[in-house]
Structure formats: structure tokens, C-alpha cells
Amino acid sequence: MKVGVLGPRGTYAELAARSQFGEKIEVVPYPMITNVAEAVARGDVQVGVIPIESLREGSVGEALDALAWIDVKVQAEVVVPISHSLLGVLGAKLGEITQVLSHSQALAQSREFLRKNLPKAELTEMTSTAKAAEQVGKRKQPHMAAVGPKALADIYGLKVLSEDIQSGEFNITRFFCLAREDSKPTGRDKTSIMFYTAQDRPGFLHEILGEFAVRNINLTKIESRPSKKALGDYLFFIDFEGHREDPNAKEALNSVKPKTAKLKVLGSYPKRY
């Protein structure tokens, strides 16, 4: 089974893919979230795994755009706890690190550790935690270190200088598994939808949410995102409890559709949290 993930090798998306589909999958890394979704739409891979939101940093804009505009379905959600390590070359010492590379979210999540232990280190943002580890492995400088999942140490020949360096508070990232079809009802499901309106008038969103409220359907998330046409012109993303084939969810979606300029049911999938 071919699974596309946001690459390079060893990112949290790969961990999420392995936790969902096991160790025997063939992982195909792509440089951007959009590329993963496109590969699924073309059928180059059966499934694609992309980060959708983090407890601390919020939604991933590129993922919302991919869901809105690329012809794929959400088949599953996977939740992965985030644990960062500080990784250096063999022979590196924690006290001698002067440059730390990582993805901006990972640097932000490890800010307290870095401030306390390496207050003078220069922080360099990279496109992914794996790219940072790759760079440190390539340059072989004992003053350089990368922040990312421990699994990167093996892939890029690094050693773990310090484990669990993320801020004391619990952190998790939610991933979506994208496929050509979504999932069958299990009795404990969630559904994600996207919609927008051509008109800008008071009460539009209130009316839409009313279709869920009157049917006692619980919303687990709502998000507006610029439609990229004008500031203040938004796409809305809503997650609700239930499967799109449940009679009351079906009724709610049928009532919402004529109120929008476009409604896209992104998919129904087993609820994981």
C-alpha cells in the first residue's frame, strides 16, 4: 500500500501514517501538503496523510485550502502526541550548541527549553523538522542541532542530546488521511464540511448553524478562512458529530446546501477524540 505524506522522511506525518496503517506501508514523501492531496486525486498513492491542526498552533492553512479545492475525501483522522528531541552530530555536547534548526512550530513548542538551556543559540527556521535534521547530518558541525521527533536520529545519523523538550503542556497534532472515498458509518463518526456564500449579510452563519442546532448535532470545530478574493470574504470549515448518512445529518446537509453558494462534504470518518 502506497501512502503519500508531507516529507521528507521522518516527519510526524510519517509517524501518523504508520500508527494508522502499520509498518508495512510504502511511504512516499511529497514536499508540500498540496502535492500529497494531488497525488491522492490522481491515484498515484491510495492514501495521503496531512497535518490539519495542532493543539497549540491551530489549523494548517495549506491543508484547509487543499481540502477545499482538490477532489479528495477525508477517510480518517489520526491524533499524534508531539514529543520533540534535540538532535546533534556524534560528539556534540548540549552546552556547546550555538545554532538550532527546525520547523517554526517545533521551535515555538520548544521555546522554554531553548531559552533556559541555550539562551544564546541562533534559531533557524526550516521547512520541516526532517529537513533540519538532514541539514545537521550533512554539515557535521558539533555546534549545530535540530529539534524534531526522536525517530529522525536514526534516519540522519544523529544522536539525542535531550528528550521531550517541548513545553510542559500536553501537545498533539491532528492528521487527516485523504483518499478517493470516505468511510462507512461506524456508529461513532465525525463529518467535515466546507462552504461559502456569495452574499455578505447579517445572520447567514447563524442560519446555517441553526440547521445543526435544531437537530441536536454537536459541532466540534468551526473555522473561517480567507477565500483569497477579498479580506472579509471567507470559506467556512465545520466538523460535526455523526456520519453524513445518518438521517438527521443528511437532513441538516440538505437544508444547508441551498443557503450556500457552494457546499462540499469533505468526508465522514470514525471519531478519534
Place this chain on the structure above:
Amino acid sequence: MKVGVLGPRGTYAELAARSQFGEKIEVVPYPMITNVAEAVARGDVQVGVIPIESLREGSVGEALDALAWIDVKVQAEVVVPISHSLLGVLGAKLGEITQVLSHSQALAQSREFLRKNLPKAELTEMTSTAKAAEQVGKRKQPHMAAVGPKALADIYGLKVLSEDIQSGEFNITRFFCLAREDSKPTGRDKTSIMFYTAQDRPGFLHEILGEFAVRNINLTKIESRPSKKALGDYLFFIDFEGHREDPNAKEALNSVKPKTAKLKVLGSYPKRY
């Protein structure tokens, strides 16, 4: 007048500050959005200017958190069109650039130009466009270039290799001016609020939005953001048209307050778009 901005010198936040307050202000750069808000709360600066959302990339998470938890008010909104240039050292030539540095949003916004003109260049993410320009100015390598506002060329001794390299589509960033007090009514205002609920039940958000809908108050933005306690536990940010002292806005806010665990009126300010 001292104005704190997201630093270093020459970022779009500084351009926004000058467009709002003129050229005679003393600009004080801070490394993070949180630091700008804290400086305003302490009274170290009279005003702070922070990016709140971009048409293409959506809301800035750190800015929403700062608004939620730091004791400051939104006094004004400023909208700045984004125009990126490619900046190199004196003697650099466009065709010889092999490394391009910038903030991840600026690199994303210039992706088409870079793909077409510098398909082999390595892209390096920095914490800001200004930091990228500073680095290029310091290293003095003719193969390096930075992407950012043209104004950075003068500040860091660089020359403009190419102008307006952002993607053809129009792009703007919205900034908030933070102060100890918000603004008086002008007759054409907006108000920003933040709230959360202790309970997770169907219809909560629908009820809240109903208080605005029945009073014919137009919402211009809604956003949920993880509260950082559990995934699915959200803060809500809403912007609506009108001043918090307008009778119907006052009524709506008074009706919303008892439905929430916390309601913070972030401020009322003249509507700019």
C-alpha cells in the same frame, strides 16, 4: 511617540505603523508579537502594531493568543498591500542566485516567480523578511538573495534585483494597533471580541450568533482557535460591524456575556475595509 512593532527594522509591521502614525514616530522593534503586546500593557510604548491576518495565509495564531491573554485594546486596524522584491548584494545578478532567504509566508507568496526564474535555488526560511535581508547584507555573497519589501534594500545596503515578484493575485495584510484604550465611535466602526465556553453542547455557537443576527449586526469574521487545553476546546474570535457603545451592539454583548465562561471585548475601532 513610541511605537512597538514586530521587528527587526523594515518589516511590513513598520510600514503599517508609518502609514497609520506618520514618519515622525520612534519605532521600537520586538522579536515576537507577544513582546509587542506586553510592551503596550506595561506602558513601555504608547502603541504596538502587530499583523493579525493575511488575505492568503489567514490568521496569525500568535496574535490571537496575545489578544486573548494580554491586557491591551485594539485601537485601530491598518491594511497594507503586500509587494515583495528580490534583494541581493551590489554586483549580484538575478541569473546567478542559488540561495533565497525569507519568511515562509513571503517565500510562499513568491513561489511562482522563484519556480520560473530560479528553479534550482535553495529556499531558506527565516523568522522575518528583515532578518533575511540582514543576513544577505552581512554575508555579502553574490549568490544569495532575500525576498521582502523594497524598503529593506536601503536599510541593509542591498539592491533590488526584481520588483513585485509576489503571485499575480492581490494580497494584503491586516494589522492591529494595540493600546491601553480603544477608539471613540466614528459612525463607521468595527468591534473585535473573544469568548469561550466551559461546556461542549450542540447549539452554543448558534445561540451566541443569534444575539447578533436578531439585532441585524453583520459579522465580518469568525474564527475558532484551540484553547490549548484539549483538541476540540476552542476560543472564538468574532469581528462585527458597529461600536461597542452603539445601543444594539451593547445589548448584544450584554446578552452574549452570560452565555460564555469568559467574554473579552478586544476593542472598537474605525472600519478600514
